[in-house]
Amino acid sequence: MLQQHPTTSPARSHTSVVGRRLRATLTAVAAGSALVTLAACSAPGSGSGSSADATPTAVNTAVGDTPATLTLFSAAGLQTYEQGLADAFHAKYPKIKVNLRVEADNNYNTVLPRLLASDSTPDIVQPYDLLGGVKDGLLTNLDAYDKAYGWSDKVPASALAPGRVSMRTTGAGSLYQAGGSAGPLVGVFYNKELASKVGMKSVPATVADLEAMMAKAKKQGITPIVASNQDGLIGHLYNLLLGDYMGAQKLSDIVYHQPGATLDTPAAVKATETLQKWIKAGYFASDVNAINQEASYGQFTGGKGLFFFQGSWITQTLDENFKGKYGVFPMPPATEGGSYAGMTSNTLAFSIAARSKHKDTAALFLNFLTTPEAAKVAVKNGYAALTDDAKSAAKPSLSGSLTDQIQAGYAAIAADNGFDSWLQNSAPAVGTKLTQQLQLLVSGKVEPAAMVKTLQSTYADALKSS
Structure with a gap:
């Protein structure tokens, strides 16, 4: 399944669990080195409580040798990936089986609440x-397991943030969804x-350096940026710029509806x-508002532009004949030495049902998602995976294979705790308004300050209506 629009790429605005988690198959990335394997440890107590206990406090991590059968509810589009996780887990813990219960992609979200x-x-x-x-008490509070396994110390806070819930918001509070990254x-x-x-002999270190490359391209008659804005996909670049200048946390606070968050x-x-500035400088094609995503792919692979701000899901969509002719690096920070930031989705995050009769064993599975074995499954299925040397990983480079570059870029953002989300994920109305405003910005019919105020007003209205 390929990402077709920014409002279908981020997690909150998906109507399909496959669209929410799969983001399309990426080019496989080399595992490089392994995730840190968390040592088994025992928290006070010996069991996970009853199946009705949504907030266990006494948990047991020493369940790897206890026979059990877990059920993982999977959308059909993710069956191969999640079966790979289940098989790898069983190989590590032979006495525990993980059976998939598979539902059609378009039924998953409807069926799940009833099942829970x-x-x-x-x-x-x-x-x-x-x-x-x-809110309905259908999911298990994972705080006790987080403490027992040390997930918050092993996984970037920005990767765990979407699984935290406090009052009526996500992004902070108790953990209800966890795993690897x-x-x-x-x-x-x-x-x-x-x-x-x-x-361009090295990865631009700042936004200004990136802009300098665009200026050189323009001077040589090369279109600096390939983009489509008929469908608002300049929004990928805009979100990256927001993450750079606002900081990943402040952008995420808006998406997670944190109190006081503002654009x-x-x-x-x-x-x-x-x-x-880049629009006025002519760094986009003059007809970018009339170009759709498919056409932009053709322009990039046709050599019609230097840069293309997109997600690594496109690697399976680009022309086969273009392989080896392009690379990728993370959006450079706004200032030299600044933090990397970028949108992503954590495909290794799962929840445990409040009515599960095997909470401790299910938590062991979540912990397994932080291990080298799980990372290899993620890589095999086309994702970049956080490795144990993320903080000391090689810096983004123009050398190496495409898969190496994807992995290095992901690791750089992880090391800076810079994972954030798409602004349009804050509310459907914001997504619609953002596309409109980006088109107006391109056509010179709105100024930056006015555009920001309009988006903030749309966001505030959406919060009130919800």
């Missing part, structure tokens, strides 16, 4: 409506031949001004 409330609930799920599941890289794809022509800030205006 039934006596035949699966043990492991990934709910689309995390807030609703927590794997997902797509949204960054800067580049045409190798054109990069050589403009003298109407000087940093957001600066990001918008940067995009406007």
Whole structure:
């Protein structure tokens, strides 16, 4: 399944669990080195409590040799990937089986709440409506397991944040969804031949350095940026700029509806001004508002532009004849030495049903998702996976294979705890308004400050209506 629109790429706006988690198959990335394997440890107590206990406090991590059978509720589009996880887990813990209960992609979100409330609930799920599941007492509070296994110390906080719930918001509070860290890289794809022509010998260290490459390209008659804005996909670049100037946490706070979060800030205006500057400089094709995503793919593979701001899901979509002719690096920070930031989705995050009769064993499975074996499964299925040397991984480079570059970019963002989400994930109305405003920005009919105020107003109205 391929990502077709920014409002279908981020987790919150998906109507399909496959669209929410799969993001399309990426080019496989080399595992490189392994995730840290968490040593088994025991928290006070010997069991997970009854199946009705949604907030266990006494948990047992020494269950690897206890026979059990877990059920993982899977969407059909993820069956191969999740079966791979189940098989790898069973290989590590032969006395525990993980059976998949597979549902059609378009039925998953409808069927799941009923299953979670039934006596035949699966043990492991990934709910689309995390807030609703927590509110209805259908999901297990994982704080005790987090403490016992040390997940918060092993996984970037920005990767765990979408699984935290506090009051009526996500992004902070108790943990209800956990696991490892794997997902797509949204960054800067580049045409190798054109990069050589403009003298780009290393990954730009700042937004200003990236802009300098664009200026050189423009001077040589090369279109600096390939994009489609008929469907608002300049939004990928805009979100990357927002993450750079606002910081990943402040952007995520908006998406997670954190109290006091606002887009109407000087940093957001600066990001918008940067995009406007590139528009006015002619760094996009003059007809970018009339170009759709499919056409933009053809332009990039046809050598019509230097840079393409997209997600690594596109690697299976680009022309086969273009393989080896392009690379990718993460969006450079706004300032030298600044933090990397970028949108992603954690494909190794799962929840445990409140009615599960095997909570401790299910938590062992979640812990397994932080191990080298799980990372290899993620890589085999096309995701970049967080490795144990993420903080000391090789810096993003123009050398190495495409898969190496994807992995390095993902690791760089992880090391800076810079995972964030798409602004349009904050509310459907924001997604619609963002596409409109981006088109107006391109056509010169809105100024950056006014655009930011409009988006903030749309966001505030959406919060009130919800």
